[in-house]
Amino acid sequence: MYRVDTSYGSEGLPVWERPEPQPRAAPVPLSRAKIAAAAIRLADAHGLDGLSVRKIAKELGVGPMRLYDYVTNRSELLDLMVDAVYAEIAEAGQHSGWRATLLAVVHRTRDAALAHEWFADLLGARPHLGPHALAVGETTAAALSQAPGVRTIEELQRALGALNAFLVGALRREVTERRTARSTGTDEAAWQASLGPYLTRMLETGRYPTVARLVVDGAHLDAEETFHRNLTTILDGITGHPHR
Structure with missing residues (x-):
């Protein structure tokens, strides 16, 4: 973990400031940008609940453990996506x-x-x-x-x-x-x-005159x-x- 000395003590560098890991002799090259792009594709299709390291690794064609060289946890992954x-x-x-x-x-x-x-x-x-x-x-x-x-x-x-x-x-x-x-x-x-039908019955009671105006006179807005x-x-x- 890369660390930096601050007025609050020694703290880990955020994901944006840590250097990319050294390239491996592997069939599929990785980077944080590629990992974030794959995660975004999955989240666009399935939402955040459908996002996992295993699914991202499968999308990229690599083993799940390789991703942890680039992001240490889900929070860092979301930071990169955002x-x-x-x-x-x-x-x-x-x-x-x-x-x-x-x-x-x-x-x-x-x-x-x-x-x-x-x-x-x-x-x-x-x-x-x-x-x-x-x-x-x-x-x-x-x-x-x-x-x-x-x-x-x-x-x-x-x-x-x-x-x-x-x-x-x-x-x-x-x-x-x-x-x-x-x-x-x-x-x-x-x-x-x-x-x-239900709303008509409720409005005909006269108890909701302003709501009635909105329903009757209001347009369906773009x-x-x-x-x-x-x-x-x-x-x-x-x-x-x-x-x-």
């Missing part, structure tokens, strides 16, 4: 203004979460600190620090918290609905239609458009200046 997805998000890059940059990064994050649904399960806990995750965090924080309503570090912290809370909640809801539709064979519109409009509302609230 940072590989952040590499996709980082491709959003910088744009001409702070709002355009944030819109690009957040929409790119949504695209990544819909392509890799397991990614949404790993959002919202402690921050991800891989190099690509840090790059996305820097782009996001730097753009938000330029918003008109963000002047101090405390305001930047609160603004980032509000943006992240929206993002995690929105992505988890959308991913959960997609999973539910697949597992039940019924999309949201069909589910609502199946409960139509998921992508709704995400964009809600994101715009969040940014308007952060800046204090509604965007037209």
